Amino acid sequence: MKKINLAVVGATGNVGRMILKVLEEKDFPIENLYLFSSKKSAGSEIDFKGKKYVVEELTEDVFDRDIDIATFSAGGTISEKFAPIAASKGITVVDNSSHFRMEKDIPLVVPEVNGKEALNNSGIIANPNCSTIQSVLPLKPLYDKYGIKRVIYNTYQAVSGSGMKAIEDLANKTCEVYPYPIAYNCLPHIDVFLENGYTKEEMKMIEETRKILDDDSLKVTATTVRVPIKNSHAVSINVELEKDFDIEEIRKDFESFPGIIIRDDIENNIYPLEQESDGKDEVFVGRIRRDFSVDNGINFWCVADNLRKGAASNTVQIAEIVANEMQ
Numbered sequence: 001m002k003k004i005n006l007a008v009v010g011a012t013g014n015v016g017r018m019i020l021k022v023l024e025e026k027d028f029p030i031e032n033l034y035l036f037s038s039k040k041s042a043g044s045e046i047d048f049k050g051k052k053y054v055v056e057e058l059t060e061d062v063f064d065r066d067i068d069i070a071t072f073s074a075g076g077t078i079s080e081k082f083a084p085i086a087a088s089k090g091i092t093v094v095d096n097s098s099h100f101r102m103e104k105d106i107p108l109v110v111p112e113v114n115g116k117e118a119l120n121n122s123g124i125i126a127n128p129n130c131s132t133i134q135s136v137l138p139l140k141p142l143y144d145k146y147g148i149k150r151v152i153y154n155t156y157q158a159v160s161g162s163g164m165k166a167i168e169d170l171a172n173k174t175c176e177v178y179p180y181p182i183a184y185n186c187l188p189h190i191d192v193f194l195e196n197g198y199t200k201e202e203m204k205m206i207e208e209t210r211k212i213l214d215d216d217s218l219k220v221t222a223t224t225v226r227v228p229i230k231n232s233h234a235v236s237i238n239v240e241l242e243k244d245f246d247i248e249e250i251r252k253d254f255e256s257f258p259g260i261i262i263r264d265d266i267e268n269n270i271y272p273l274e275q276e277s278d279g280k281d282e283v284f285v286g287r288i289r290r291d292f293s294v295d296n297g298i299n300f301w302c303v304a305d306n307l308r309k310g311a312a313s314n315t316v317q318i319a320e321i322v323a324n325e326m327q
Helices: 014-026 076-088 111-119 130-146 164-172 200-212 247-255 308-325
Strands: 004-009 030-037 045-048 051-054 069-072 092-095 124-126 148-157 219-226 233-241 260-262 283-291 297-304
Touching: 004 014, 004 076, 004 308, 014 045, 014 308, 030 051, 069 076, 069 308, 076 092, 076 124, 092 308, 111 130, 111 308, 130 148, 130 200, 130 233, 130 247, 130 283, 130 297, 130 308, 148 200, 200 219, 247 260, 247 283, 297 308
Parallel strands: 004 030, 004 069, 069 092, 092 124, 148 219, 260 283
Antiparallel strands: 045 051, 148 233, 233 297, 283 297
8 A cells, every 4th residue: 555645734732643643543554744833832742653753833835845645633724824735735635624614615524424525625625523523424324314304413512622721621620711610510602602693613513514414405403512521522413304214223224334333222321421432433322212292303312532533533534535545
């Protein structure tokens, strides 16, 4: 297999470091590895597969070298400026920010759901929102087999999604990141509020779900909540299907879908937990039951590691699709 020249932009951040960990675990075929960060972190060293790599400052000319794929996890402002520069040099960018997600000609990819779209790129591929990623996995088999009328999301999102300072706020019971202390609180407020009363995070889930499932008419609503959990997001998902269904058949549909693990044995108190998903790439689904308030309604609980499947692992999976096409 051809080895890839790979760059990691934002290498010293939470997601960047997790990308490197996942690359190492997967033994991704790397010929040359380049690590980029802000001026503040430049010069630091990161160990990868037993070798020390010096982190370079991200500048406009760092892409003037032989790089095949570059992952970006340094925020929307950095992606807006530097991702097009990298793409103009013939580098395929996999971007974790929200900046390019809703641009028409840029694919928004969850490999298990619409992986082939990664190859229809013009140099940039967008990685979806963490909660959207884990949610569309169980939605996809339902959409394909039964059709979907409406989706209602209620999320319970860990503080790791806000970075290291938020993790410190939770541990130290301080209040540096959020408008209120996150310790002992659930905050129905992720990202900024918009004029329509929704938060930007909620609108991300609504719009990204439609784009990934390729259905602009799909009815979706969301309430996103930050909870005092260190890592892994949970989503309560209510779906109204177009067709009737057998609940046991739904369980089989979930079980056979790649990337999903079922935890659904209420007699033994078995259901998805953040603690179990922490450190894993799979999406855990349970509490699968009918919603008797509507025709053809179903409820289920969905949990995944937001730093892995919700960011780093999904990014690496996309990079694998691109790398395979380069063979």
